[in-house]
Amino acid sequence: MPQEKSESYFPEEIKKLIEPNGLERVTSAGLTRETRIPGTDIKRDPVFRFERGQILRAYKHMREQIRLSSAQGADQESQRAYLSEFRERARQLEKDLDELNKQFYSNVRQIEVETSSVGRHVLPLVELDLRSSGGQEKADAEGEKDERIPYFVVGGIGTNAHETAALASSLALAGNKVYVSSYPESLPQVPKDWGERVGQNRTYALHAEVVKETIKNAGLERVNLMGFSMGTGVVMEAASDKNFDRIQDLVVLEPVSIEDKGVVKLFYDFFWRQGAMRFLLNAEQRVKALEQGRSQSKSLSPVFITDGQIISHKHFDPEKLSRLNAHGEIKIMFGTESPIVDAAKATQIFSEANQLRLDRDPQNPPIHLYKVNGGDHSWPLVNAAGLAYILAEPHESDEYVTTIDREYLENSAAKALLSRPTTA
Structure with missing residues (x-):
C-alpha cells in the first residue's frame, strides 16, 4: 500500500539528496574511509564503503532537513520519528554489510573440478548468507530446514568473486543465499593448458562445463542460475544442456553473443562507449x-x-534460446542504453525464441523480458539493490515484456530502506 504524500515526502526527498550531483558525481562516490571490520584484519571493500557512505549521507541530509524545518517554525515530529526509525534499521544494515564483507574472505570453499574437456581446476566458491553466519551446516544442526533455492552468480569477463560483490551482496541483503564463482583465468595460478583449451574451443562450452561441475561438486541440487555480461553466455550455454537438470530460475543480465559484433566493435563499445564515456564520468x-x-x-x-x-x-x-532448460522462470533483462546489448535486436531475438518455445509445448515456462529504461551495461551492478527487490517479486503479469525505469531501481541498500514501507 503506497504511503500518503505527507508521510512519504521526507524519505523521498532524502533519496534525491543523497545522490551525488555535478562534479561530485564525477570525482567521488561518497565512500567512507578505508577501515578494518571490527574484530578482524579485513579492510572494508569499496562496494561496502560505498553502502556505508550512503547511510551517512542519509543521516546528514535528514538532520539538515530537520534543522531547516525548525528554522521555518514547522513541525518536525514526524521527521524526527522517521530519523529514529531509520537509524535503528540502518544500524542492522551496517552489521549485515560487515558480515557479508567478511564472508567474501572467510566463507569460501575450494571446489575441485576435473574433466577431460576442461582439465583440472581448484576454484574458490564464496557463500553469502545472512540467515546464519555458520551456513547451512549450522541450520541443519539446529533442525531448521532451509527451503531457499540459492543463487549461483557468474560475473562478467574473467572476473573473480570479489568483483561481483555489488550484485551478489544485494541479493544476500534481500534474504537470499548466494554462491559466487570465479573464472579460472581470474585466479593467481591458472592451469597452463586452460588458455590453449579455450583458444581451441572458442565457445562458451568450457566455461559452462566448469560452472556445471562446480555446482555438482559443491552439492547444490537446485540453483537459481544468474549471469551478467559474459556470464550470460556461460549460463545460457549451461541451460542449453538438457542433461543438466539443476536450474530453477534462469536470470540473464545484459545478454551477449546473440549477434555478431566483431572484435573491433565489441572492444570499441566496451572500452570507449561503456568504459571511458561512462566510468570516467x-x-x-x-x-x-x-x-x-x-x-x-x-x-x-x-x-x-x-x-x-x-x-x-x-x-x-x-532456436537454441527456445530450448533453454529451467524448471522455473526465465528472466532476460537489459538496459535500453546499453552499448553492448542492442535492446531492439534482443527483444526481437528473444521474442522469436519464446514463440518457438511455446509452439513446441504451451506448458513450457515462458521467457520474460525486462527492459530497463536508461540502463547501460553496468546497471545490474550499479542498481543491484533495486534489481534484488524486483527479483523477489513473482512475475504475475501476462505481459511478455516488462519495462522498468532505471530510477525505480535503487542503487544502494540505504535507498532501499528509504523506499520500503516503514514499521512505525
Whole structure:
C-alpha cells in the first residue's frame, strides 16, 4: 500500500539528496574511509564503503532537513520519528554489510573440478548468507530446514568473486543465499593448458562445463542460475544442456553473443562507449564495476583476449534460446542504453525464441523480458539493490515484456530502506 504524500515526502526527498550531483558525481562516490571490520584484519571493500557512505549521507541530509524545518517554525515530529526509525534499521544494515564483507574472505570453499574437456581446476566458491553466519551446516544442526533455492552468480569477463560483490551482496541483503564463482583465468595460478583449451574451443562450452561441475561438486541440487555480461553466455550455454537438470530460475543480465559484433566493435563499445564515456564520468560506476575486487584480480592474460573474441561472435539464435532448460522462470533483462546489448535486436531475438518455445509445448515456462529504461551495461551492478527487490517479486503479469525505469531501481541498500514501507 503506497504511503500518503505527507508521510512519504521526507524519505523521498532524502533519496534525491543523497545522490551525488555535478562534479561530485564525477570525482567521488561518497565512500567512507578505508577501515578494518571490527574484530578482524579485513579492510572494508569499496562496494561496502560505498553502502556505508550512503547511510551517512542519509543521516546528514535528514538532520539538515530537520534543522531547516525548525528554522521555518514547522513541525518536525514526524521527521524526527522517521530519523529514529531509520537509524535503528540502518544500524542492522551496517552489521549485515560487515558480515557479508567478511564472508567474501572467510566463507569460501575450494571446489575441485576435473574433466577431460576442461582439465583440472581448484576454484574458490564464496557463500553469502545472512540467515546464519555458520551456513547451512549450522541450520541443519539446529533442525531448521532451509527451503531457499540459492543463487549461483557468474560475473562478467574473467572476473573473480570479489568483483561481483555489488550484485551478489544485494541479493544476500534481500534474504537470499548466494554462491559466487570465479573464472579460472581470474585466479593467481591458472592451469597452463586452460588458455590453449579455450583458444581451441572458442565457445562458451568450457566455461559452462566448469560452472556445471562446480555446482555438482559443491552439492547444490537446485540453483537459481544468474549471469551478467559474459556470464550470460556461460549460463545460457549451461541451460542449453538438457542433461543438466539443476536450474530453477534462469536470470540473464545484459545478454551477449546473440549477434555478431566483431572484435573491433565489441572492444570499441566496451572500452570507449561503456568504459571511458561512462566510468570516467561516474565515480559510482567506477567503484562497482572497476575498483571492487581489483586487488584480488589477476593481471590481464591471453585468456581474456580469447574471452573477448568469444563474446564478439554469435553463439545463440532463437532456436537454441527456445530450448533453454529451467524448471522455473526465465528472466532476460537489459538496459535500453546499453552499448553492448542492442535492446531492439534482443527483444526481437528473444521474442522469436519464446514463440518457438511455446509452439513446441504451451506448458513450457515462458521467457520474460525486462527492459530497463536508461540502463547501460553496468546497471545490474550499479542498481543491484533495486534489481534484488524486483527479483523477489513473482512475475504475475501476462505481459511478455516488462519495462522498468532505471530510477525505480535503487542503487544502494540505504535507498532501499528509504523506499520500503516503514514499521512505525
